Amino acid sequence: MATRERPQSRSLGDRAYDILFHNALWRSIFRSGYPNTPRNQMLVVATNVFLHLHPTRIHRTHVKITHTYCLGGLSFFLFLGLTISGVLLMFYYVPSVERAYEDILRLETDVRFGILMRNMHRWMAHGMVIMVLMHMMRVFYTGAYKPPREFNWVVGVVLLVLTLLLSFTGYLLPWDQLAFWAITVGTNMVGSAPILGEPNRFALIGGYEVGPSALIRFYTLHVIALPLLAATFMAVHFWRIRRDGGLARPL
Amino acid sequence: MVSATQEQAASQAVRGRAKRQRDEELLVWPDLVFIEFIAAVLFTITIFSLSVAINAPLLDRANPTVTPNPAKAPWYFLNLQELLLHMHPALAGVIVPTVALIALGAIPYFDRSNEGQGEWLSTPRAWPLTILGATVGIVGTTLLILWDGSKHVVLWAKLTGHDVSDWPTKLNWLRSSRSLQTEVNWPDSWRHVPLGSKVLRTDLLGLPKINLNVDIPAMVVEQIIPVSMMVGLPILLSLFAWKIGLARTRRDHMILQFSGFIAVYVLMTIVGTAFRGQGMELFYPWQIKPPVS
Ligand code: HEM
Numbered sequence: 001m002a003t004r005e006r007p008q009s010r011s012l013g014d015r016a017y018d019i020l021f022h023n024a025l026w027r028s029i030f031r032s033g034y035p036n037t038p039r040n041q042m043l044v045v046a047t048n049v050f051l052h053l054h055p056t057r058i059h060r061t062h063v064k065i066t067h068t069y070c071l072g073g074l075s076f077f078l079f080l081g082l083t084i085s086g087v088l089l090m091f092y093y094v095p096s097v098e099r100a101y102e103d104i105l106r107l108e109t110d111v112r113f114g115i116l117m118r119n120m121h122r123w124m125a126h127g128m129v130i131m132v133l134m135h136m137m138r139v140f141y142t143g144a145y146k147p148p149r150e151f152n153w154v155v156g157v158v159l160l161v162l163t164l165l166l167s168f169t170g171y172l173l174p175w176d177q178l179a180f181w182a183i184t185v186g187t188n189m190v191g192s193a194p195i196l197g198e199p200n201r202f203a204l205i206g207g208y209e210v211g212p213s214a215l216i217r218f219y220t221l222h223v224i225a226l227p228l229l230a231a232t233f234m235a236v237h238f239w240r241i242r243r244d245g246g247l248a249r250p251l
Numbered sequence: 252m253v254s255a256t257q258e259q260a261a262s263q264a265v266r267g268r269a270k271r272q273r274d275e276e277l278l279v280w281p282d283l284v285f286i287e288f289i290a291a292v293l294f295t296i297t298i299f300s301l302s303v304a305i306n307a308p309l310l311d312r313a314n315p316t317v318t319p320n321p322a323k324a325p326w327y328f329l330n331l332q333e334l335l336l337h338m339h340p341a342l343a344g345v346i347v348p349t350v351a352l353i354a355l356g357a358i359p360y361f362d363r364s365n366e367g368q369g370e371w372l373s374t375p376r377a378w379p380l381t382i383l384g385a386t387v388g389i390v391g392t393t394l395l396i397l398w399d400g401s402k403h404v405v406l407w408a409k410l411t412g413h414d415v416s417d418w419p420t421k422l423n424w425l426r427s428s429r430s431l432q433t434e435v436n437w438p439d440s441w442r443h444v445p446l447g448s449k450v451l452r453t454d455l456l457g458l459p460k461i462n463l464n465v466d467i468p469a470m471v472v473e474q475i476i477p478v479s480m481m482v483g484l485p486i487l488l489s490l491f492a493w494k495i496g497l498a499r500t501r502r503d504h505m506i507l508q509f510s511g512f513i514a515v516y517v518l519m520t521i522v523g524t525a526f527r528g529q530g531m532e533l534f535y536p537w538q539i540k541p542p543v544s
Contacts, residue, residue: 041280051284057276058283066371070290077291081298101312108309119302127298129327140358140509141381143367143374143502150359157356164327171325180313181322189324189331189344197345209315248369 053238055246062247067142071135075163076234078128083227085121093173095219097212100175125167132163144248152240155233162230169222172215183218184210319542321531329523330516336531337399337428338477347481351512358509362501374502383497384510387488392515395480396522400533401427428476432468441467485511 020026021034032043042056061067092111093103107114136156139145145153172183187210191201206213241247277283324332334343367374372381397403401415404426408415418426423434443464444450454460485508492498498507528539 035280038278041278045279045284051280054279054283056279058279060275060277061369063277063282063286065286070287073287074290074294077294081295097313104309115306116302119305119307120298122307123301123305124298126326137513141377141506142369142371144369145359145362146365146368147359147363150363153359154356157352161352167327168325174309175313176308177310177313177317177319178308180315181319182324185322185332186324186328189328189335189340192340192343193345194341197341211315250369250373251365 053242055242058246059249061249068247069134069138071131071138075128075131075135078124078131079230079234082121082124082128085117085124086223086227088117089121090223095173095215097175097215100173100215104174104176125170128163129167132160136160142248146248148244149240149248152237152244155237155240159230159233159237162226162233166222166226166230169218169226172210172218173222175215180210183214187214320529321527321542323523323527323542326520326524329527330519332531333396333519333523333527337395339473342474342477358505362505364500364502366500367502372506374500374506376497376499376503377506379497380492380503380506381510383492384488384507385514387484388511388514389518391484392518396533399428402533428472431476432472435468437468442469 017034026033030044031047032040035041035044045051045054045056089107092107092114094100104118107118109115111117139153139156168183168186172179183205187201187205190204191197193200202208204214204217205211206217323329331343331348334347337343367377372378404415404418407413408417424430426434443466446463446465448460488511489498489504489507492503492507498504522533525536525539526533528534529543
């Protein structure tokens with residue numbers, strides 16, 4: 001027997017409900033009614049582009065906070081937050097040796113909430129490195145890398161590298177002493193590789209020393225190339241979680 | 252032939268299993284979405300408070316002519332910068348991280364069993380293995396770092412009331428890893444072995460001659476010792492755990508090695524961040540002054 005969705009009696013609340021959620025506008029946006037019945041709750045997940053990253057049902061052990069500590073989710077959330085705050089920072093920042101440092105100074109002193117924006121971007125970037133590492137540990141210690149999830153673990157390792165590279169390329173952009181010398185030390189490590197080290201270092205910083213071309217290269221990698229790559233690999237990561245039958249469970 | 256009742260029973264069993272599985276499931280909306288929402292809100296509040304309380308650092312404008320002492324990479328690379336102090340830069344900066352990442356990615360292809368899947372540390376002996384791996388990693392790495400920082404000489408001086416410079420000349424080669432290169436009477440010819448004319452005779456194949464001199468004492472200190480430590484000690488650890496019956500399956504060995512790796516990684520990050528001061532020498536964190544230019 002099918003459950004009736006629409007209430008029988010027409011109380012004030014029911015009428016308000018009808019007006020709010022059974023109208024053409026709501027339907028045109030959400031396709032399903034307000035998610036207060038099991039049917040609509042499944043429909044909302046299945047038909048909403050943001051929610052459909054999820055399955056509609058999930059095993060109860062995976063809803064327990066202590067199974068994942070939300071670490072993968074928080075890594076993704078940080079990525080989104082970094083994208084938003086990063087776009088705001090781009091409004092005020094020009095990646096040239098003449099302007100970069102002054103732009104950051106001006107952002108901190110002249111722009112309303114500028115310093116807050118910069119702080120949030122900075123601390124979220126550090127947070128993301130920590131979250132991703134802890135997520136990796138949670139996946140390892142719950143044995144969630146085992147078949148059929150081997151490849152998603154590899155995708156994860158790529159995401160870890162991309163996260164580190166995103167953080168590293170962003171480090172240069174304020175163009176202060178901390179940035180300059182950290183990147184000099186870091187890229188010197190690349191340069192020490194046998195045979196291919198020096199050419200790679202040259203390609204990375206566009207010269208023999210960290211300078212204008214290094215700044216524009218790191219900027220481009222930081223705001224376009226690496227975020228696109230990371231987003232692509234995250235899409236693969238999430239897709240594979242669904243394809244591999246959701247999160248790992250004891251057999 | 253399968254009878255109709257048998258078939259019915261079988262299909263009922265299948266349906267029963269499916270039903271039990273369904274009973275264990277919750278709807279993502281609201282059960283999961285709610286938790287995600289709460290986690291996101293709490294996290295936003297945390298980040299926001301942190302950003303109000305602490306400002307991101309901004310030093311003087313970049314100046315290529317003024318090198319700060321010490322010049323440090325971002326904290327998540329300080330573990331590699333720590334390695335750099337003890338071995339050849341190509342090893343520390345490129346080869347070790349590359350090999351480590353490949354090894355990390357290879358874990359699921361090595362340990363393909365299903366045991367312990369989907370539950371925290373659920374195989375037998377998982378906790379002791381974790382603790383053993385982490386402890387050996389931390390103690391071993393600490394001792395190696397202290398040794399290379401000649402801290403055993405300082406300890407000896409403190410205990411015997413001597414000065415550090417009183418360390419017996421005969422034992423000078425034991426001051427640090429580097430002193431094996433400088434304080435040992437290596438035959439002079441070992442310090443530059445011409446690879447091209449003695450070992451790799453590419454000229455015999457009609458190829459250009461390799462013009463490379465190998466400094467064997469330096470190679471011992473910068474390559475052979477570090478590699479044998481980084482490869483040998485984990486192998487010894489696995490052998491030990493296997494001998495005493497602690498590590499029996501591949502999952503066991505993975506737990507042991509992964510725990511050791513994470514412990515060493517975290518330890519070296521902390522040492523590089525908080526215990527390295529001017530000249531990248533070892534200090535206590537409270538003794539470290541801000542970088543001087
Ligand atoms: C930007 C980085 C990453 C993001 C945004 C991300 C996101 C996620 C999310 C949201 C999940 C769902 C479960 C959970 O929250 O734990 C997940 C699962 C998973 N992640 Fe990641 N992840 C990242 C990096 C990594 C890394 C570094 C690894 C491993 C090296 C990894 C391996 C896995 C595996 C194997 C699963 C399936 C776990 C299971 O079945 O229980 N991920 N990831």
